[in-house]
Amino acid sequence: MSVYDEADLYAAAFDWPVDDEVDWLLATVGPVASVLEPFCGHARFAPAFVARHVRYVGVDRSLAMLARVPRRDGVIVVAADARDFEAPGAPFDLAWCPVNSVTHLVDEPAALAHLVCVRRHLRTGGAYVIEIEFVNHDGPWPGAGHDKGHWSMPGPDGTTVVAAWRRISCDRAARTGLEHARFELRSPDGTVRRVVDEQYVMRTWSWSDTQRLAAASGFAIESVHDHRATGRLPVDPGPHLENDGVNRYVVLRAL
Ligand SMILES: C[S@@+](CC[C@H](N)C(=O)[O-])C[C@H]1O[C@@H](n2cnc3c(N)ncnc32)[C@H](O)[C@@H]1O
Structure with a gap:
């Protein structure tokens, strides 16, 4: 049984407040009237966006997770694969992918197809913010299992x-x-x-994977920010962020 089939348990486990994270997103990327969340799960971010007058569209392939999405004005969800989907309401100002979900796509063609698909849904100048842990496959890595x-x-x-x-x-x-x-x-x-x-x-995405994937899908890496536990401050991007087991936020700007 998958964690995502047990959507009630997942929702109960991921029940922390997200207002602060949404406020940070909106302040960081500029004016946002619409957001697209690929891998949206039960759309736990949707109420916080809607409360800030941001139209929300989520995409997920798990029908069990989508069944728990709150039904309310301003929230639409679509059952589809993140590699290739059509979400209503494009172009969006913001796309948002928290908690490493993009790494569910296990090979580079899948990750690239996803980024190209998200880019197609964004306006030029829109942003895709992904939360991800950078991992280097080639260097020493004592903390590989953690x-x-x-x-x-x-x-x-x-x-x-x-x-x-x-x-x-x-x-x-x-x-x-x-x-x-x-x-x-x-x-x-x-x-x-x-x-x-x-x-x-x-x-696993290294820093150079991230650079290559962004460039190949029509994004510029605008900034990288530290994890929520450390105030989401901007950090110097680069390979020194790899392999420390910490999630970072990457702001990709649609070219
Ligand atoms: C860790 S959960 C994150 C859910 C939500 N974004 C959150 O923050 O709670 C990952 C989600 O990605 C979905 N998922 C995994 N692979 C997918 C794919 N290829 N296409 C669409 N959804 C996918 C799963 O069904 C699950 O709901």
Whole structure:
């Protein structure tokens, strides 16, 4: 059973506030009246965008995740593959891809097809902001298998979702990592009620992959920002950001 088939558990685990992240996005990329979110899942960002008068269109291939999307004015979702989709309402001002989702596309042609498709949906001067961990496949990498996140999310009914996401191993030739996700729903007394446990193959993006993919799909890399935990400050872009296990935000500007 996939984490994304267990959409209720996923939604409970990823239930942290996102207003601050949306405010940062809007302040960073300029005037935004419309946003496209590929890999949108249950569209947890949609209410925050709509509350700021930003029209929201999400794309995801998981019908279970899309079934949990809040139905409200200003929110449209489309069931489609991120490599090739048609989203209504283009051209968009902003596209947004949080939590490393773009690395679900495990080979370079897939990643490039996705970026070309997103570029086609943006106005010239629009932005695509992706949250990603830079990984270098060629240099030394002592932390190849590491904890990508371990957290607990209390629910309104006294239950807790305990989530853990880690990289088990890497295939450096294939430029992929094998990742393990485990979510447990626990009763107030700690009894485990439901478990979803899954391994995924994800692509690893180095800094030079990012540069090459951006250039090939009609984007310029405008800026790179540190992770939410460290204030999202702009950082010097480059290969020194690789292999430290930290997600960064990359602002791609549509040429
Ligand atoms: C980590 S979740 C992120 C969901 C949402 N953006 C969020 O922040 O909660 C990744 C999502 O990507 C979707 N996904 C994975 N591969 C996809 C593909 N090739 N095309 C469309 N959606 C895909 C999954 O169904 C899942 O909902």
